[in-house]
Each structure stands twice: as structure tokens, then as C-alpha cells.
Amino acid sequence: xxxxxxxxxxxxxxxxxxxxxxxxxxxxxxxxxxxxxxxxxxxxxxxxxxxxxxxxxxxxxxxxxxxxxxxxxxxxxxxxxxxxxxxxxxxxxxxxxxxxxxxxxxxxxxxxxxxxxxxxxxxxxxxxxxxxxxxxxxxxxxxxxxxxxxxxxxxxxxxxxxxxxxxxxxxxxxxxxxxxxxxxxxxxxxxxxxxxxxxxxxxxxxxxxxxxxxxxxxxxxxxxxxxxxxxxxxxxxxxxxxxxxxxxxxxxxxxxxxxxxxxxxxxxxxxxxxxxxxxxxxxxxxxxxxxxxxxxxxxxxxxxxxxxxxxxxxxxxxxxxxxxxxxxxxxxxxxxxxxxxxxxxxxxxxxxxxxxxxxxxxxxxxxxxxxxxxxxxxxxxxxxxxxxxxxxxxxxxxxx
Numbered sequence: 086x087x088x089x090x091x092x093x094x095x096x097x098x099x100x101x102x103x104x105x106x107x108x109x110x111x112x113x114x115x116x117x118x119x120x121x122x123x124x125x126x127x128x129x130x131x132x133x134x135x136x137x138x139x140x141x142x143x144x145x146x147x148x149x150x151x152x153x154x155x156x157x158x159x160x161x162x163x164x165x166x167x168x169x170x171x172x173x174x175x176x177x178x179x180x181x182x183x184x185x186x187x188x189x190x191x192x193x194x195x196x197x198x199x200x201x202x203x204x205x206x207x208x209x210x211x212x213x214x215x216x217x218x219x220x221x222x223x224x225x226x227x228x229x230x231x232x233x234x235x236x237x238x239x240x241x242x243x244x245x246x247x248x249x250x251x252x253x254x255x256x257x258x259x260x261x262x263x264x265x266x267x268x269x270x271x272x273x274x275x276x277x278x279x280x281x282x283x284x285x286x287x288x289x290x291x292x293x294x295x296x297x298x299x300x301x302x303x304x305x306x307x308x309x310x311x312x313x314x315x316x317x318x319x320x321x322x323x324x325x326x327x328x329x330x331x332x333x334x335x336x337x338x339x340x341x342x343x344x345x346x347x348x349x350x351x352x353x354x355x356x357x358x359x360x361x362x363x364x365x366x367x368x369x370x371x372x373x374x375x376x377x378x379x380x381x382x383x384x385x386x387x388x389x390x391x392x393x394x395x396x397x398x399x400x401x402x403x404x405x406x407x408x409x410x411x412x413x414x415x416x417x418x419x420x421x422x423x424x425x426x427x428x429x430x431x432x433x434x435x436x437x438x439x440x441x442x443x444x445x446x447x448x449x450x451x452x453x454x455x456x457x458x459x460x461x462x463x464x465x466x467x468x469x470x471x472x473x474x475x476x477x478x479x480x481x482x483x484x485x
Contacts, residue, residue, distance in 0.1 A: 086129040086178060086217070088166045092346055093319035094123055097312065101131050102165050105140075111308035113280050113289040115266075118312025120294055121345030126217045127312060128262050128292045130167070132185050133177035135288060136256040137167035173256060180210040183254040186261045188245060190221060190235030190268040191228070199240035218347045221265055237263070239272035246279055249287055258286045266291045267298035280306045314344030324349060337426070341396075341403040352396055360400040361429060371474050372436070379470050387462040394456050394466075398449045405442045405449075408433040437477055444476050 088098040104110045114131075118124035134140055167174050176182040187202055187209060194204040202209070205228055212219065212227050219227075225235050245261060253259045266273065280289055280303065291307060293299055321339035323346060324330040330338070330353060342349035363386075370378035386394065408430040437445070452469050456462065 086126055086133060087169050087174075088127075088130045088134070091123050091126045091130055092323045093315045094127060094312065097127060097310070099165070101127070101310075102134060102140075102163070105135065106163055110288070112283050112287060113291070113307045114310055115291045115293060115299075115304065115307035116310045116312055117293050117296055119314055119345065120220045121218050121342075121347035121349075122312055122314050123218065123346065124294075124312040125213070125264055125292050128264075128290045129180075129213065129217070132260045132262055132288075132290060133167045133174055133182075134164075135258050135260055136173045136177055136182060136184060137164070138171040138173050139168040140164045141257055180213065182256070184256040184259050186245070186248050186259070188237060188241060188261060188263040189224065190237055190265055191241075192225070192230045192233040192235055200236065200238055201241045201244050202237075203244065216347075218350070220347060221268075223347075235268060236270070237266070237268045237273070238270075239275060242269075242272050242275040245276065249279060250284060253286070258288055259284070260288045260290060262290045262292065264292045266293050266300075266303060267295050269300060269303070271300070273300045273303055277302055277306070315346060316344070317342075320344070320346055320349050324353070328353065340407075340426075341399055343399070351392065352399075360397055361425065363397060364401055364404070364429075367470070367473075368436075371470060372477065379467075383463055383466045383470060386466050389462075391456055391459075391462075394462060395453050398453045398456075402446055402449045404430050404433060405446050408437075409439060409442055412439060441476050445473065448472050448476070 088101075091098065116124045116128050167177070169178070173182060177185055180187070187206070189202055189205075189209060191200045191202055191205050193200045198204075208228050212224055216223055216227075221235065225233070245263075249259055249261060251259075269276075283289070289307070291299075291303075296304065317336075317339040320342055321332075321335045324335035324338060325332055328335075328350070334353070338349050338352045342352060366378075367382055367386075370382045386397070389397070404426060407426060411427070411430050412434055433442070448469060452465055455465055
């Protein structure tokens with residue numbers, strides 16, 4: 086993977102090559118970013134950049150010119166991306182380069198044998214080719230883990246130590262890309278000596294989503310690279326150019342995805358859902374038609390799957406955020422919102438004040454959190470309906 090394959094992240098695409106070419110590269114990097122923002126693709130692209138023969142001053146096409154012409158010098162040319170055509174790049178792109186090693190959460194594959202990443206290397210190559218912006222849930226489902234918890238075990242740490250103490254096969258560098266070091270238990274302390282005093286030209290690239298779950302002893306030994314969330318415009322463009330999404334749908338989905346490209350792809354699967362009609366029915370049941378309509382709406386909502394329930398809550402949240410923007414920025418914000426959403430956001434501003442909108446957003450976030458943890462949907466949406474009524478009708482800001 087090359088930097089040119091990655092959505093957005095222009096600043097990091099510029100800074101990462103400079104780290105290496107200015108000799109400011111630490112031997113252990115931690116790419117820290119939320120799900121779906123491209124931290125893993127960035128790490129993969131940087132690993133390819135490190136082993137690229139053109140970057141390291143080797144000829145991508147060795148051998149003298151047939152006509153005796155002098156070979157152009159590349160010593161003074163600063164590379165901003167891997168060349169993509171040298172033998173090292175071709176192998177790195179296929180995730181088969183012998184000097185780029187991978188570690189990721191896995192489960193036991195064969196009864197009686199310890200789980201290590203190498204057992205799943207074929208599946209890993211296929212997964213990151215198809216779903217480079219996928220999350221750990223996608224990965225564990227991809228390998229058939231079902232309800233098992235993935236881990237990076239002590240056996241995996243021993244295997245990493247063994248591999249990185251070998252001489253490099255082809256490249257000047259050996260690289261370890263570890264995805265989600267949060268899944269390292271205390272066994273991760275086995276790697277401390279290796280990270281602190283690595284063999285020559287050994288690079289650790291850790292890719293994490295939650296800094297607080299990483300062993301502090303490992304965290305303190307890494308140079309932090311913060312990967313920001315994607316901009317809605319970047320997601321919109323990627324959906325149009327990479328996924329052939331209709332521009333209107335791409336804009337709507339990008340606005341709701343909260344900088345998460347994986348979530349945007351998930352939302353596209355339900356882009357034809359009429360969330361606004363569902364939301365209108367809910368608000369009418371809360372404000373006008375009363376308990377019977379509320380019970381009916383809750384019954385219908387509880388029959389939807391968890392993903393659809395979360396997407397509905399996210400859509401409502403998105404409209405509330407647009408309502409706040411309209412209230413604060415006025416016409417400047419109106420021009421950036423689709424007509425259908427803008428009209429609904431204006432209506433929300435008529436029935437709720439900014440404090441009420443913020444209170445509803447907080448309740449929706451809490452509901453989405455509990456849905457992810459298998460809360461009973463009927464009870465959850467019934468409670469949420471009651472809270473919504475009191476926030477809007479009685480102008481009560483719950484929890485304050």
C-alpha cells in the first residue's frame with residue numbers, strides 16, 4: 086500500500102517520509118487514531134515506504150542502459166511515497182515481504198496449540214486487502230472467531246522476539262506492524278527489552294485506537310503519531326471515487342459518519358432507509374399521539390437489528406448537531422446542509438432549545454453505547470422515549 090492509496094491525512098503523508106529521510110525516525114512508533122480514520126493503512130504504507138528500494142537509494146530496475154547512457158542520480162531527490170514498482174514494493178503491496186512482519190489479535194486455530202498471528206497470515210492478507218479500514222469486530226468475524234475474544238498472547242510475543250532477532254532477508258530494515266496493542270496483556274512486558282534495545286535497523290509500528298488500554302511500559306517507549314479523524318469532504322470524495330456512490334448519497338452519509346470511513350461504508354448498506362420518516366413518527370408519538378403510538382413505535386424499532394438501531398440514533402444525532410450549527414452560524418451553515426435535512430433541523434430548533442438539544446444528544450450517545458453491549462432494545466427505546474418527552478415537553482435537562 087502506498088500513501089497515495091490512503092484517504093485524506095495529507096499532513097501525515099508529508100511528515101512520515103520526512104521523519105525517515107531527515108534521520109528523525111524513532112525505532113518504535115505508535116499510530117494512534119479512532120476506528121475508520123486510516124491509521125492501519127497509514128502504517129502499512131509507511132512500512133512499504135521504509136523497505137522501498139528507490140527510497141533506500143537502490144535502483145528499481147538494475148542494470149546498465151542498453152545504449153550506454155549514464156544512470157540518473159537519485160541521491161538528492163526526496164521521495165514522498167514508495168515507488169510501487171520495485172521488487173520490494175510489489176511484495177509489500179501483496180503483504181508477503183519477508184522483512185515486514187505482522188501481529189494482530191487472534192484466537193486458537195487448532196485445539197492444543199497456542200494462538201499466534203502466523204496461523205492466520207493468509208486470512209490477514211486477504212482481510213487488509215479487502216477491508217483496510219475494518220475494525221477488530223470485522224477481523225474476528227472474518228476468521229470465524231464467533232464470540233471468542235481475540236488476544237495477542239505471550240506465545241505471540243515469543244514469536245515476535247524470535248523473528249526480529251533474525252537477520253533481514255532483503256531489505257535494510259526489519260519492520261513489525263502490530264495492530265491493536267490494546268490486546269496485549271501483561272505478557273507484553275516480554276517485548277520491553279526488544280523495543281528498548283532493538284537489533285539494528287528494526288522498526289516497530291504499533292497501531293492503536295485506545296491509548297488508555299496500552300501497557301504504560303510500552304507506551305512510554307514509543308514516539309506518538311496522532312492520526313486525526315477524516316473530514317466529511319474527504320469521506321464524500323472517497324465514496325464517490327472509490328465506491329461509485331451517488332454524490333447526493335455520499336454527502337449525506339459522509340455528514341453522519343463522524344470521520345469514520347468504515348462507518349460510512351456500513352451506512353451505505355442502509356442508505357435507502359427513510360430514517361427521517363421514522364424519526365418524524367417517533368417525535369409525533371412523543372409530542373402528540375401519546376402512549377399507544379409510542380408503544381407501537383418502540384415495538385417496530387426493537388425489531389430492527391443493532392446496526393440499524395445505531396444508525397438511526399446516529400442520524401438523529403446528526404440532525405441535532407446540524408440544528409445547533411444553524412442556530413449558531415445561520416446562513417453560513419445552511420448552505421452546507423442538504424435541503425431535506427435543513428428543513429427538519431429548522432423544525433427541531435422550533436421545538437427545542439440548545440440546552441435541550443445537547444441533553445438529547447447525550448441521551449442518544451448513551452443509548453448507542455448500551456445497544457453495542459446488547460441492551461434490551463424494547464426497554465432501552467421505551468426509556469429513551471420517556472426521557473425525550475420530559476426533555477422536550479417539560480424542558481427538563483436530565484442529568485444536570
